Amino acid sequence: AASSGGAPVSHDDTKQQQGPEEEDEEDEDDIPEEVDDIIQHLLEGLRDKDTVVRWSAAKGVGRMTMRLPSDFADEVVSSVLELFTANEGDAAWHGGCLALAELARRGLLLPARLEVVVPLILRALVYDIRRGSHSVGHNVRDAACYVVWAFARAYEPSVMEPYVYKVAPALLTVAVYDREVNCRRAAAAAFQESVGRQGNFPNGIDINTAADYFTLGSITNAYLKIAPFIASFPAYRVPLVDHLLKTKSRHWDKNIRLLAAKGLTALCKHTHEYVQSTAIPLLTPLVVARDLAQRHGACAALGEVVLHLSRDLKLSLSDDVQRDVVLVV
Numbered sequence: 578a579a580s581s582g583g584a585p586v587s588h589d590d591t592k593q594q595q596g597p598e599e600e601d602e603e604d605e606d607d608i609p610e611e612v613d614d615i616i617q618h619l620l621e622g623l624r625d626k627d628t629v630v631r632w633s634a635a636k637g638v639g640r641m642t643m644r645l646p647s648d649f650a651d652e653v654v655s656s657v658l659e660l661f662t663a664n665e666g667d668a669a670w671h672g673g674c675l676a677l678a679e680l681a682r683r684g685l686l687l688p689a690r691l692e693v694v695v696p697l698i699l700r701a702l703v704y705d706i707r708r709g710s711h712s713v714g715h716n717v718r719d720a721a722c723y724v725v726w727a728f729a730r731a732y733e734p735s736v737m738e739p740y741v742y743k744v745a746p747a748l749l750t751v752a753v754y755d756r757e758v759n760c761r762r763a764a765a766a767a768f769q770e771s772v773g774r775q776g777n778f779p780n781g782i783d784i785n786t787a788a789d790y791f792t793l794g795s796i797t798n799a800y801l802k803i804a805p806f807i808a809s810f811p812a813y814r815v816p817l818v819d820h821l822l823k824t825k826s827r828h829w830d831k832n833i834r835l836l837a838a839k840g841l842t843a844l845c846k847h848t849h850e851y852v853q854s855t856a857i858p859l860l861t862p863l864v865v866a867r868d869l870a871q872r873h874g875a876c877a878a879l880g881e882v883v884l885h886l887s888r889d890l891k892l893s894l895s896d897d898v899q900r901d902v903v904l905v906v
Contacts, residue, residue: 631675704717
């Protein structure tokens with residue numbers, strides 16, 4: 578092309594005269610159509626029934642997204658977030674967590690997305706779907722811990738600070754109360770990484786010295802020794818009690834229900850007021866629940882708590898609590 582004065586205009590000069598919007602359009606036009614097909618295949622791979630395929634697809638999503646324009650990369654993140662719905666199975670949740678971790682590690686999950694992502698990860702940390710006499714979801718919980726581990730390495734403390742008092746208790750409930758040892762250890766590793774890199778997790782150093790790879794290997798030790806130690810710090814008391822009441826006391830595994838009942842009594846030293854005002858009224862109507870697991874867990878927990886409060890802690894129960902317990906019997 579030539580200018581009005583007859584001097585030639587180079588291609589670089591033409592690009593300099595273009596606005597940023599025109600340059601973005603050119604960048605999008607430069608992306609081959611095959612790339613879109615490849616990304617769709619990778620996103621479908623996140624739902625695959627084979628764990629190796631999901632892991633490879635998550636790696637591929639991260640590597641491909643690194644080479645895309647920002648707008649296109651954000652669309653990929655949105656597609657990954659669509660995997661976290663009630664209609665999707667455990668494979669999709671697992672693949673979605675792996676993909677989010679890979680995106681975070683590469684700096685592709687922008688801080689503005691955390692407001693949406695963090696609640697999804699908190700749900701993934703307790704993902705446990707009952708199927709007959711067993712459940713699925715331990716791989717999802719393990720992958721969710723990996724996401725939090727990646728967050729600790731990817732973001733500045735100021736970015737994660739608004740979510741600390743949600744993420745820290747959620748990690749520790751998994752670390753001490755999860756049925757699977759690999760999930761307990763993964764949650765502890767994510768907590769340790771967060772304490773080391775973020776530095777703003779409440780009482781993190783003290784908890785790290787007690788809740789480590791070896792002490793959490795025994796589920797009985799985790800329930801009856803480590804959890805009460807963590808409950809000595811106010812920030813974690815109510816989340817620990819609530820998790821036992823609303824999740825573990827109605828667990829499909831009978832041994833976990835019985836252990837939850839004993840674990841609840843172990844927390845009473847630091848939470849007896851909350852147990853009397855909230856836990857007992859919550860458990861009382863569940864002793865006649867239609868679901869047998871709920872009924873059994875509520876009876877076991879109520880019996881253990883009432884006995885411990887009155888006999889061991891020498892606390893007098895209110896008249897309302899005594900009347901409700903008598904009616905249960």
